[in-house]
Amino acid sequence: TTLHCETILKVNIHLNQNPTGFLGSEEFVHFYKMLTQRKEVVELFQEYSSDGQTLSHCDLEEFLREEQLEGDRSQEHALELIQRYEPSDTAKANHTMSIDGFLMYLTSADGSIFNSEDQRLYQDMTQPLKHYFISSSHNTYLLEDQLKGRSSVEGYIQALKRGCRCLEIDCWDGSSGEPVVYHGHTFTSKILFKDVINTVAKYAFKTSEYPVILSIENRCSVEQQKVMAQLLKDILGDMLLRTTIDGKVPSVLPSPEELKGKILVKGKKIGGLESLDADNPVSGEVSDEDDSSELRRDSLTTESLPSDSKVSRCVHSILTKELSDLVIYCKNEHFNNFEHARIHGKPYDISSFSESKARKIIKEAAADFAQHNARQITRVYPSGLRTDSSNFCPQDMWNVGCQMVALNFQTAGLEMDLNDGLFSQNNRCGYVLKPEILRNSEQQFNPDKPQDRKDYCPLILTIQVISGQQLPKVNNKVGSIVDPFVRVEIYGLPADQATQETSYIENNGLNPCWNETLEFAVHTPELALIRFVVEDYDMATKNDFIGQYTVPFSCIQSGYRHIHLLSKDGTSLRPSSLFVNINITEAS
Ligand SMILES: *[C@@H]1O[C@H](CO)[C@@H](O)[C@H](O)[C@H]1NC(C)=O
Ligand SMILES: *[C@@H]1O[C@H](CO)[C@@H](O)[C@H](O)[C@H]1NC(C)=O
Ligand SMILES: *[C@@H]1O[C@H](CO)[C@@H](O)[C@H](O)[C@H]1NC(C)=O
Numbered sequence: 001t002t003l004h005c006e007t008i009l010k011v012n013i014h015l016n017q018n019p020t021g022f023l024g025s026e027e028f029v030h031f032y033k034m035l036t037q038r039k040e041v042v043e044l045f046q047e048y049s050s051d052g053q054t055l056s057h058c059d060l061e062e063f064l065r066e067e068q069l070e071g072d073r074s075q076e077h078a079l080e081l082i083q084r085y086e087p088s089d090t091a092k093a094n095h096t097m098s099i100d101g102f103l104m105y106l107t108s109a110d111g112s113i114f115n116s117e118d119q120r121l122y123q124d125m126t127q128p129l130k131h132y133f134i135s136s137s138h139n140t141y142l143l144e145d146q147l148k149g150r151s152s153v154e155g156y157i158q159a160l161k162r163g164c165r166c167l168e169i170d171c172w173d174g175s176s177g178e179p180v181v182y183h184g185h186t187f188t189s190k191i192l193f194k195d196v197i198n199t200v201a202k203y204a205f206k207t208s209e210y211p212v213i214l215s216i217e218n219r220c221s222v223e224q225q226k227v228m229a230q231l232l233k234d235i236l237g238d239m240l241l242r243t244t245i246d247g248k249v250p251s252v253l254p255s256p257e258e259l260k261g262k263i264l265v266k267g268k269k270i271g272g273l274e275s276l277d278a279d280n281p282v283s284g285e286v287s288d289e290d291d292s293s294e295l296r297r298d299s300l301t302t303e304s305l306p307s308d309s310k311v312s313r314c315v316h317s318i319l320t321k322e323l324s325d326l327v328i329y330c331k332n333e334h335f336n337n338f339e340h341a342r343i344h345g346k347p348y349d350i351s352s353f354s355e356s357k358a359r360k361i362i363k364e365a366a367a368d369f370a371q372h373n374a375r376q377i378t379r380v381y382p383s384g385l386r387t388d389s390s391n392f393c394p395q396d397m398w399n400v401g402c403q404m405v406a407l408n409f410q411t412a413g414l415e416m417d418l419n420d421g422l423f424s425q426n427n428r429c430g431y432v433l434k435p436e437i438l439r440n441s442e443q444q445f446n447p448d449k450p451q452d453r454k455d456y457c458p459l460i461l462t463i464q465v466i467s468g469q470q471l472p473k474v475n476n477k478v479g480s481i482v483d484p485f486v487r488v489e490i491y492g493l494p495a496d497q498a499t500q501e502t503s504y505i506e507n508n509g510l511n512p513c514w515n516e517t518l519e520f521a522v523h524t525p526e527l528a529l530i531r532f533v534v535e536d537y538d539m540a541t542k543n544d545f546i547g548q549y550t551v552p553f554s555c556i557q558s559g560y561r562h563i564h565l566l567s568k569d570g571t572s573l574r575p576s577s578l579f580v581n582i583n584i585t586e587a588s
Helices: 002-017 025-037 039-048 057-066 077-085 089-093 099-106 154-161 193-203 222-239 291-297 338-344 355-375 414-422
Strands: 132-137 166-172 212-219 263-267 327-332 349-354 377-381 404-407 431-433 459-469 484-491 498-501 513-522 529-536 544-552 559-566 572-586
Touching: 039 057, 039 099, 057 077, 077 089, 077 099, 099 559, 154 166, 154 193, 166 193, 166 404, 193 222, 212 222, 212 404, 222 263, 338 355, 349 355, 355 377, 404 414, 414 529, 414 544, 459 484, 484 513, 498 513, 529 559, 529 572, 544 572
Parallel strands: 132 166, 132 404, 166 212, 212 263, 263 327, 327 349, 349 377, 377 404
Antiparallel strands: 132 431, 459 513, 459 572, 484 498, 484 529, 529 544, 544 559, 559 572
């Protein structure tokens, strides 16, 4: 290999002296360093290079066909990659790729494990809203915990920037005649409803043009509800959806495409869209979350709460017509049972479940739940006992087709990695089309028996974890070098949940080489997410997190690929990466 590197070095020096040569001396030194650390890439290059020094256009084509399984792309694909990644103009003109160009390509978006086609807006956006997973946030105004944490419009800005399309707003009477937003019965700080709506108006469509849904938890008096309705109309103007899009009673929900640029209010409604029973205000529960009751049952936390939280909910609020009229396609409806919903449910009804209730239903009737969710939208929110703003695993809820799985966006970790992973496809627009098996309300799909479906076709996913590049240090101890290992985790239907890991390599964060092959059977690829986690092995204590990357199975590219690692809070750790070889075959 030393010899190969020297040869390449000579070629490079040659290019460098050439007046049309592209590499500057600094870049050159950088590449030389990278190359000497990337023995496995040099070997791969040698394997496909006919003359041992460059990849001709045909050599590259062969590599793309044999290894990357991109043979079905156009004849020009190899040429395009040379044009895009080859730094030397001479080589480019000659339709060849140097080792520099090869490494550039492998570490680029085209060489990423995430298929760049799927990063674009590639899904059909004209299906009814219920057929999409919708990126959803819980208690969006909270930046910290659920008891004493800070409330801020910053929570809305961050969530919207991450592509979130369903925001939660808990509204209570404010002291100056204006509604305020905070987590009722707690010491969380209060912000003005008006400020929240102004922020939404400003940021709603900065990252995605698809509709934003405001999940309003209304605990206000009649007077302040009127103020709320007026503020929504005044501030949001034309963005606020105030009638059905064609003025008719809908038999099916409109699509994200039809609702582009619109803000929808989700809440209780007097009557339905059919009979506008305006003079009969709804009394009773006007909010669909009841996490404070769960809180009250937990005697430990109750001690630290303001005294009014210990009073059971006896105030029966009245919903005003003004606010009710703003609810068009997202009407909160109490869930009785599936039978009742099938007979009486309207396309615009939405039921909310706490995670524990949802889990109970999944355990008892997963297939019925999935079928219900092919007909109408379900929202799931974290248990009120999660006062630390921790999250539940959203995958269990996606498995049965729940559309709005609301997470505490402020809390980094596995659950938000899965959320970011799922919604990283489709241009991060916050809507991901559910797989066909979860959109068909006629045919039942049983998440507990994936093998019963008509077009059952399990796959074998083989991942050779080859090497790691420039992994960051994880703690500040002087001279501490990481002992990295890679764990691959599959999230999906219960039958697909699995994890496997490589062994650890002592004292090498710069260029660890594992060369280990992990193999998984995936029964329902449409619902699977793959999470790659790198940790620092520690014999005595808990392993330290180094980085992770989560990708939907359906967006994975085969062949030699780089995985660009993310930090705990989802930011890029470039140039830290993993180099893997992916092979997907049908299970025999
Ligand atoms: C993928 O694995 C299968 C089964 O082991 C093997 O036959 C095939 O050659 C592999 N494909 C690639 C591109 O390595
Ligand atoms: C251009 O390609 C030809 C044929 O592959 C090769 O002989 C020649 O050395 C190449 N020239 C350069 C500058 O790489
Ligand atoms: C890993 O595999 C590559 C390519 O086959 C080989 O060059 C390298 O020596 C191997 N490294 C280890 C640590 O096994």
